[in-house]
Amino acid sequence: MFSDTYDLIIIGAGPGGHAAAEHAARWGARVAVIEKNQWGGTCTHRGCIPTKALLACSRQFMNLKKLKRLGISTGEARVDFAAIKRHQRQMVTLSAKGVQQSLEDAGVELKAGEGHVISSREVEWMSLQGQRHCLTADNIIIAWGSEPLLPHGFQTSHRILTSDGFLALETLPEAIIIVGGGFIGIEIATFLAELGVRVTIVELLDGLLPHEDREADDLIRHDLIRLGVAIHTSTRMEAIEETSSGVSLKANQNAKHIELTADCVLMCTGRKPLLHTEELNRCSILYDQKGISVDDRQMTNVRGIYAVGDVTGGIMLAHRAIQQGRSVASHLYGDRSVTYREDAVPSVVYTHPNVARVGLTEKQAGALGLKVETKRVEYGANIMARTELKGNGFLKAVFCGDSLIGVTIVGDDAGELIASMSLAVANRMGKKELKNWIIPHPSLSEILHML
Numbered sequence: 001m002f003s004d005t006y007d008l009i010i011i012g013a014g015p016g017g018h019a020a021a022e023h024a025a026r027w028g029a030r031v032a033v034i035e036k037n038q039w040g041g042t043c044t045h046r047g048c049i050p051t052k053a054l055l056a057c058s059r060q061f062m063n064l065k066k067l068k069r070l071g072i073s074t075g076e077a078r079v080d081f082a083a084i085k086r087h088q089r090q091m092v093t094l095s096a097k098g099v100q101q102s103l104e105d106a107g108v109e110l111k112a113g114e115g116h117v118i119s120s121r122e123v124e125w126m127s128l129q130g131q132r133h134c135l136t137a138d139n140i141i142i143a144w145g146s147e148p149l150l151p152h153g154f155q156t157s158h159r160i161l162t163s164d165g166f167l168a169l170e171t172l173p174e175a176i177i178i179v180g181g182g183f184i185g186i187e188i189a190t191f192l193a194e195l196g197v198r199v200t201i202v203e204l205l206d207g208l209l210p211h212e213d214r215e216a217d218d219l220i221r222h223d224l225i226r227l228g229v230a231i232h233t234s235t236r237m238e239a240i241e242e243t244s245s246g247v248s249l250k251a252n253q254n255a256k257h258i259e260l261t262a263d264c265v266l267m268c269t270g271r272k273p274l275l276h277t278e279e280l281n282r283c284s285i286l287y288d289q290k291g292i293s294v295d296d297r298q299m300t301n302v303r304g305i306y307a308v309g310d311v312t313g314g315i316m317l318a319h320r321a322i323q324q325g326r327s328v329a330s331h332l333y334g335d336r337s338v339t340y341r342e343d344a345v346p347s348v349v350y351t352h353p354n355v356a357r358v359g360l361t362e363k364q365a366g367a368l369g370l371k372v373e374t375k376r377v378e379y380g381a382n383i384m385a386r387t388e389l390k391g392n393g394f395l396k397a398v399f400c401g402d403s404l405i406g407v408t409i410v411g412d413d414a415g416e417l418i419a420s421m422s423l424a425v426a427n428r429m430g431k432k433e434l435k436n437w438i439i440p441h442p443s444l445s446e447i448l449h450m451l
Contacts, residue, residue: 005136006032008332009123011115012143014041016309016321018099020141023329023338025106032135033108034115034125040099042145042310043318045092046164051187053091055350057084058194062352066389079195081172088167117142117279120304139304139332142292143325146271146310151179151237159247159264160240163188166266172197173263177249179237181208183349185268186220190351193227200230200260202237202251209349213361213396213408220351220410223392232258240265273311298328298340320345344426348415353393356418359406359425362398373399377447379411384444388412395447402430413444420448 008024010017013035025031038045064077103110113127123140125133148162156162161169163184175198178185185201186208193199201208201224207217208224208231221231235253249260273291286293286301291313298306306328309321323340330338346358365372379385379393393411397404405428407421424434439449 004032004133006030006109007137008032008139008141008329009034009115009135009137010141010143011117011123012036012041012145012309012311013039013099013103013110014143014145014309014321015043015318016325017041017141017143018103018325019322020143020308020325020329021108022102022106023326024333025103025108027329027333029329029333031106031108032111032137033103034111034113034123036112036114038096039103039110040092040096041143043321044095044099046167048318049091049095050088050167051163051184051191052350053088054084054191055187055352057087058191059352062194069389079172081195082170085170116276117283117305119283120302139306141298141325141328142300142305142307142311143309143321144274144276144311146316147274148267149270149272150267151269154240154267156267157242159242161264161266163266163268174198175246175262176200176264176266177202177247177260177262178266178268179249180268180270181205181233182268182270183209183347184270185266186224187350188266188268189224189229190227193224193229194352198228198262200262201232202235202249202260203231203233204236206234208233209355211361212349212355212357213410214363215394215396216355216357216408216410219353219392219394220349220355223351223353232260271310271316273313275311296340297331298324314342315345315347317345317347341426344422346418346422348418350415353391353411354414355408355410356414357406357408358418358422359404360398361406361408362396365398365400365405370400370405372405375399379447382444382447384442385411385447387442388444390444399431402432403428404430404434409447417445417448420445 007029008031010021010033013033021031021033067074111125113125116124118124121136123135125135177200178189179202181201181203189199189201208221209217232253235251237251239250241248246261246263247265251258280287283302292307292311294300294307294312298308300307308324310316326338327340330336349355362374375397377395390412396408398406404424409417439445
């Protein structure tokens with residue numbers, strides 16, 4: 001066993017660990033990153049990248065139906081799932097290599113293998129060859145990520161899948177039951193339904209997106225039903241039975257017993273922080289089932305040990321983790337100008353159309369006792385949305401006094417439009433400032449100018 005000393009050691013090379021390492025190194029720190037499985041973490045291999053690669057394919061397939069309206073005739077379209085899977089794998093490989101390359105370019109030392117926190121200044125690295133090394137650092141960042149959360153009493157099998165298992169499928173099922181709405185469930189439902197799979201969603205709550213604007217939830221529900229998705233909300237799953245040919249799911253909907261059948265069940269019941277409790281307890285780091293406790297600088301209760309990303313709980317989004325990582329690096333080695341604010345994190349559901357939000361919804365603002373004014377603009381009022389056949393959609397802005405405190409956008413390219421609104425909400429821009437914003441004409445972005 002040998003010892004080596006660093007300014008910063010990061011365990012986990014997902015978005016948060018990647019961002020912290022790259023920025024700290026560019027600010028002059030000597031940085032090492034330890035990654036056990038795959039460079040890029042959950043986002044690259046089991047989350048953002050593979051699911052968006054699949055959705056890009058199904059979206060283009062659906063867009064073929066618009067071509068006739070635009071005067072373009074094509075032959076009969078068909079789905080080649082093997083080719084779709086190749087695209088998925090290529091995007092994952094490209095993303096993972098990009099993570100490694102950017103870290104190496106920044107001067108970060110990459111260490112493949114397992115990393116274990118021994119104390120506030122010590123990390124044990126076990127290489128892929130089984131060699132143990134003791135590394136020391138002034139600061140340590142925990143970026144362990146998350147894992148699928150299964151309801152109590154249920155286990156995975158070749159017919160009962162989590163999103164990880166679904167992304168590994170090499171053939172399309174003819175019929176699937178998705179347990180759980182939310183981001184993951186309805187994104188996968190969109191992809192499958194657009195390719196012709198018979199999809200059923202079972203959701204415990206009364207909405208598919210309970211944390212989003214109710215009108216957004218209603219629009220997405222309507223579009224999924226139009227695609228042929230059967231939706232059972234306010235429905236509690238009770239049991240799953242596997243048969244030789246598929247699965248049978250028993251559920252209770254408003255005291256009424258229902259039974260559903262399909263080829264397989266996909267459990268989209270959320271994710272939970274990946275907590276190595278033995279290490280946390282050894283170092284007296286505070287945590288609970290929701291994640292590791294951190295302050296506004298992402299530091300745990302143990303000086304010199306920080307945590308970023310999914311392991312801290314909260315809304316589990318890659319860009320949230322990235323900003324947390326950047327803020328830690330800025331605080332430790334930069335000019336401390338980069339900060340993290342939970343209320344400024346945008347979210348995007350990549351259904352077709354997208355649901356994008358930053359800040360508060362009208363309902364959330366009301367629950368806080370805020371007196372608000374809302375303004376809604378329809379996609380139909382925008383000439384580019386009409387010209388490019390973008391379909392239904394809307395923007396809803398929430399103002400408290402003169403300040404913009406929340407924006408929800410539902411429609412094609414909402415995930416792109418929300419970026420500028422994130423800046424506006426984070427800076428509490430007022431109506432006067434927004435009116436002085438010059439936006440190109442004609443463009444879909446002009447929908448933002450109607451605020």
